[in-house]
Amino acid sequence: MRNVHLVGLGVALLCAHCGGSPGREGAEGEAEAEAEAEAEAEAEGDCESSGPGWEATQGTGAPLSRSSPTAVWTGTEMIVWGGVQAAGQPLASGGRYRPLDDTWLPTTTDPGPGARMDHTAVWTGDAMIIWGGSTTAGPLPSDGFRYDPDDDSWQSITAVNAPEGRRQHTALWTGTEMIVWGGRPQSGIPIATGARYRPGTNTWVEMETLGAPEPRYFHTAVWTGTEMIVWGGAGSAGAGIQTGASYDPAGNSWTSMTIDGAPAGRCRHTAVWTGTDLIVWGGYDCFTAGSFESGGRYSPDLDGWIATTTTDGPGPRQGHTAVFTGTEMLIWGGEEAGFGTPGYAYDVSSFAWSPMALEGAPTPRTRHSMVWTCAEMIVWGGSWASIGDTDTGGRYSP
Numbered sequence: 011m012r013n014v015h016l017v018g019l020g021v022a023l024l025c026a027h028c029g030g031s032p033g034r035e036g037a038e039g040e041a042e043a044e045a046e047a048e049a050e051a052e053a054e055g056d057c058e059s060s061g062p063g064w065e066a067t068q069g070t071g072a073p074l075s076r077s078s079p080t081a082v083w084t085g086t087e088m089i090v091w092g093g094v095q096a097a098g099q100p101l102a103s104g105g106r107y108r109p110l111d112d113t114w115l116p117t118t119t120d121p122g123p124g125a126r127m128d129h130t131a132v133w134t135g136d137a138m139i140i141w142g143g144s145t146t147a148g149p150l151p152s153d154g155f156r157y158d159p160d161d162d163s164w165q166s167i168t169a170v171n172a173p174e175g176r177r178q179h180t181a182l183w184t185g186t187e188m189i190v191w192g193g194r195p196q197s198g199i200p201i202a203t204g205a206r207y208r209p210g211t212n213t214w215v216e217m218e219t220l221g222a223p224e225p226r227y228f229h230t231a232v233w234t235g236t237e238m239i240v241w242g243g244a245g246s247a248g249a250g251i252q253t254g255a256s257y258d259p260a261g262n263s264w265t266s267m268t269i270d271g272a273p274a275g276r277c278r279h280t281a282v283w284t285g286t287d288l289i290v291w292g293g294y295d296c297f298t299a300g301s302f303e304s305g306g307r308y309s310p311d312l313d314g315w316i317a318t319t320t321t322d323g324p325g326p327r328q329g330h331t332a333v334f335t336g337t338e339m340l341i342w343g344g345e346e347a348g349f350g351t352p353g354y355a356y357d358v359s360s361f362a363w364s365p366m367a368l369e370g371a372p373t374p375r376t377r378h379s380m381v382w383t384c385a386e387m388i389v390w391g392g393s394w395a396s397i398g399d400t401d402t403g404g405r406y407s408p
Contacts, residue, residue: 066402066405067388072390077093077094079093083381089157090104090391091157109388127143141181142177167207173216176201224246225246252273353365388405
């Protein structure tokens, strides 16, 4: 086994099978122990990489070509769903990719969510929850659905006390709740409201608005383990926002972040959580087509920012994706990257950039999906002006 990085939720998922249950005896205990051993071996297999470098994902059985699909990592599979085709048609389909045997399985469409884009998806540990977004016509949906990959089934979640329908919002998983915040409702005017969904009781809890950051969309949000940090995005006037705030669900309260040393306001940037810092990078000013090649690291403990170096780093880009490996932030794809431009790795210890391998990399694209498995980065879908939408992807091991 090589290049194994156990990070965040991946640890919990991979260790769900670790150890046995005390007091088991006889054939039943042996059968349970054998099943657990097989499950553990399978999970550990998914934490192996074939790298270093790039390897193409299987094309047979892949979902339809699309851009802006959502993607979650389950511990054994990447589930992609929804998004939009080149003609602007939202999709109600998806697929499950298993890197262990390089295969795709479809996700059932009956009786799942209707076609939508600009929605969000989170993985709870046993299900994917889809919420919000936009459809072809009519009001923005305020409903959500739970997808269980074990039996390939969908189930609606309650709409009682659910937040107002919206798109271009954020959603994340805390370990017990899904937090939805911000975005643009039917009016198109950004909002600063949100709610917390609890699958255990199938209930929504309204979030405090006092002290919340100003309304925005195309922002980012990360989970620190105790708080959600919201930063950037586009405001009511369409300009990039330089502010942010942290939300504590235990106290249902907001705390503002300093803007001293913060990066310039922007949207369509990326954000990752390292375990101690928030790192934001790239994006554009929300008004012009010009993109940023800059970013910043924010420490909640110090309430302070430091700039990420631009030396030997990526060129300006927006619409890219980013993941954290446990030691590095990997940046890949996006507009203004140009054909043949590699992705980059930012080392959080040395504060230095280095280019990723280019040989075998997928064709350049933007509005794609990307997940980190604990050993590999998986890229799928997206679009590029000269090739349109794609159903191709690749796996990269550092």
